[in-house]
């Protein structure tokens with residue numbers, strides 16, 4: 001069971017970026033915690049982060065050969081990117097969407113996510129723990 005955990009723009013700065021919204025945990029911390037959980041669950045995880053829309057599209061295309069499931073926080077591209085939605089629509093396995101903050105409680109422009117039209121599940125507002133919740137669910141979703 002191979003799971004790709006993909007993070008979009010500005011999440012490389014998690015921990016220092018608006019800590020009042022996103023907390024003080026770094027992306028490296030999140031990845032370490034997810035790697036430990038993956039081992040306990042008996043699944044393999046791979047991590048990728050990009051600030052570039054096209055690179056995220058490439059990574060999702062590659063995942064068709066290399067991953068059974070995708071956990072994605074598309075960050076700001078959630079609200080703008082038909083290209084990322086289209087790429088996810090070519091991926092056959094389960095897709096879970098994670099948002100650290102509750103996008104529905106924030107500015108109106110964050111309320112809609114293009115990716116949610118494809119996601120099998122959406123976790124928002126649970127902080128960085130959302131990645132681990134998604135990982136647990138993903139481990140059950142993948143046959």
Ligand code: DQA
Nearest residue numbers: 073075076098099100101110
């Ligand atoms: C985010 C929410 C988005 O609106 C924002 O642009 C992000 C992070 C979240 O994890 O809460 O970059 O996806």
